[in-house]
Amino acid sequence: MHTKTTKLHRFTGGLAIGLGTGTIGLAxxxxxxxxxxxxxAGxxxxxxIFTMAIGRVCMSDRSELEMHDAEMDMSENAEAPAAA
Incomplete structure (x- = not known):
């Protein structure tokens, strides 16, 4: 399942990063x-910090990571019969 980062994800991620930065400034x-x-203050x-981490997760594009994992799985499956 491939999910692209939507405009709402980017907006909420940017908002969370901005709020986190402001909160660290307040601290x-x-x-x-x-x-x-x-x-x-602590x-x-x-x-x-937690707000900025949540924002970073919201802004990350998971489709590239899933594609990389799928390619690695395919290469492992292709090498298995050759090794036997």
Whole structure:
């Protein structure tokens, strides 16, 4: 099953990466401010990293990976009878 990255996937991925970048920026500002607890700043940084990772997954095109896997399976099957 081959799935192409749709416009909605690209939009949500870009939005998630943008939100993650902004969240990491907020965490950086929170680290610089002595009145904000470090627990909040650390949690904010982790949320930003996870949000960016989700965005990256949304934007990845899985069809190329699936094609590569299918080619590798075909080459392994072709070599098996020759080795025996």
């Amino acid at each position: 950086f500002v929170a680290f610089q401010n002595p009145t904000i607890p470090l627990d909040f 949690a904010t940084a982790l949320i930003g």
